[in-house]
Amino acid sequence: MPFQPVRGARAAKPAPRRVKWVATAAAVVLSAGGAVVATTAAATSAAAATGCAVDYDIVNSWGSGFQADVTINNVGDPISGWELAWDFAGNETIGQAWNAGVTQSGRSVTAADVGWNGTLGTGASTSFGFTVNGAPGAAPSSFTMNGVACTGDTVPTPDPTTTEPDPDPTTTGPSPTSRCDSGSSVVSGSSGNYTVTNDGRNVYQGGDYRAAIQAGIDNLDSGRSSQQHVAVPASGSIGASTIDLPSHTSISICGTMNVGNRGGRGAIEATDVSDVTIWHANMTGNPYFGMRFYGVNGLHLGDIDLRFNGGMGIRFERDYAASRNVVIDDVYVEGTNNHGVETWNVDGLEVGTVVARNVAGTGLLLNNTVNANIGTVDGDDVATGTGYATFRTANRAGRMSDGSYPTNIVVDRVISRGGGRGVFCVSESGGVQIRNIDLAYNGNNAVLIENCYNYRIDGGTVNGGGEVRVAARSEFANTRDVTVTARVDNTSVRESPCGVNITWNITGNASRNVC
Known part of the structure; x- marks a missing residue:
């Protein structure tokens, strides 16, 4: 995606x-x-x-x-x-x-x-x-x-009767698929007894789930220039360890992978590689990061289901090489004590849906990320008691290398219920267009746009909860070029301090204190 x-x-x-x-x-x-x-x-x-x-x-x-x-x-x-x-x-x-x-x-x-x-x-x-x-x-x-x-x-x-026979399937193209039962390598079995086959030959037999998956990866063609697929219908635990995905690899983890906490590392990682796909992943446990990436050119995450009792869901690292050409189809994340999905230094991001439930940090957080096209961000009980939000842009997200903020982060819809903030832009971010919001009873600001530039909300509703506010701190340039169009009921709309070129198109019964 x-x-x-x-x-x-x-x-x-x-x-x-x-x-x-x-x-x-x-x-x-x-x-x-x-x-x-x-x-x-x-x-x-x-x-x-x-x-x-x-x-x-x-x-x-x-x-x-x-x-x-x-x-x-x-x-x-x-x-x-x-x-x-x-x-x-x-x-x-x-x-x-x-x-x-x-x-x-x-x-x-x-x-x-x-x-x-x-x-x-x-x-x-x-x-x-x-x-x-x-x-x-x-x-x-x-x-x-x-x-x-x-x-x-x-x-x-x-x-x-007159058609030509089908060509040899080995010449018709690569076979990595999103199916769970076939691939160049297949990891089958259950706890204590895993079997790994690669192109029909047995390459692993044993009780270590992580070793079985790694054997499936390691037995792909070493000199491959296109993706080969590892299917993992089996379930198991990898403990506090990491599975590394090399270039030109796709994997479907269709069983359930339980993971532990390896400090600073992800249960699944792809770093300084290209052309990697995770078609499916079902993960439980308490990781440091469920998935960790940096320096990736060409990453596709398909159907990702993360049901944790701590840690962070998906992290693109801050202090390492940038990633580009990232596609995320659908992520469900719950139970983290940090963010659901956090990106740093990503140029070119396509996201279908991020659904976050009972997440302590942000549902989807974009840091220093440009050229993003987001479908739906849906948060329930996200960022309760914190300064985070269901959807947050921060740390110069949307800012181009020349310092400009053309519209380059487009979000179809943000849905937020309860929790902390609904939508939050901060720290010299901008270039954002949100086509529709559906925010209700957020415990902090429903919307807070602070020291951000060229930020638009095109429509939708806010009902109850914290105020809708445009603000600014003194350490950054004042907020400018903001348009908010929405129906706002049972809360307030405030602009303080006054921004530059701020347009309010507000209906509903909200009280208004704007410049």
Whole structure:
């Protein structure tokens, strides 16, 4: 759900560029440049019909690379497997992919289903994504699925007796998937009796859960240049130890991993590496960090479930190398005595959902992080009695290397119930747009924007709890360029001291003390 470090000034992240291949009866196709091109629909017959339409979206761009999402819409008969092909217009090269096995030869790219998303009924769709090295040029001009052009119309599938045999699967692309039961290495068994196989051969037999997982990782091809997958359906405890993920590795921990506290370290780490995916992780225990990262180029966290009784959930380190091109699909975190998810020094962050419950620190905390696109941050009983919040930006988050604050951190929605603050911006952060807030009965400020610059809340509601406030401390430049649009009831709205270019669009019964 990766990016170059900040080098000089960077413009604000552009809005997604959407290019959609669809067809009416005349098979109208929208080209990458926006021109409408008429094509002739293929004749249909009584045979099974194949048809598709493709949405190709550039959802993030950072000058020397970009992220794209692709949605396949099946408009033909049901299919039980798909392979989508296209050509890039320029010299772009695929970096990391998720929800598809992607291969590239020159400008030609092929993406294949990963099993669980291969079956598409009529009218069904599926999506996958990838990152690309190289500035975005013209979008692909056409796509084919299973050899048939995606025009939005249908064409008859050839008689199966005359089709060519499927190519050798070893040549169709990488197989790391989000499935839990297959991979280059598989860790199976239960407490005291684990078996690890690698490409069908037994590489470990014993009672040490951590050693079993590490054996699965260590027996992947040492010289690999693309991801290989480790499936861990087994459950167990790794104690106060660490599993290190090297470059070009994906893993699914679909059993439950219990973890202990190793001072300053994570139960799972990826440091100074590239192209790493954790498709699934179910973790319990009391770690120092559940997961710890730094210096990662191309990290994808899929479905992460962290149910702790202490420690911190996910940490991108402060005093180490920056990370870039980070995608986080969905995180559930509960019971930490620190933050749920904390980033430092990340350039290029895509987050689907962070759900935090009974977390002592912040649900999602961005420090010195730029170019972020966040879906939903949902907190309940987060930051109770502390200065933290469900969603917090701090330590120059959103500030570009030239000191500017173009809008580059975009959040779809923040939901917060009880706890401490709901939304909090502090310490020379900014460049933030929150499209919607749903805050109720926060024990501290519902919203506090303090010494921040270019910060927008576009709509939503605040009900009860602490005040909505714009503030400033004397050690930093005054708060400026803030717009808050919301319905606020049963609490107050205050601006103190007066900021610069502050706009209040407030409805509801809240008392107001603004400049």
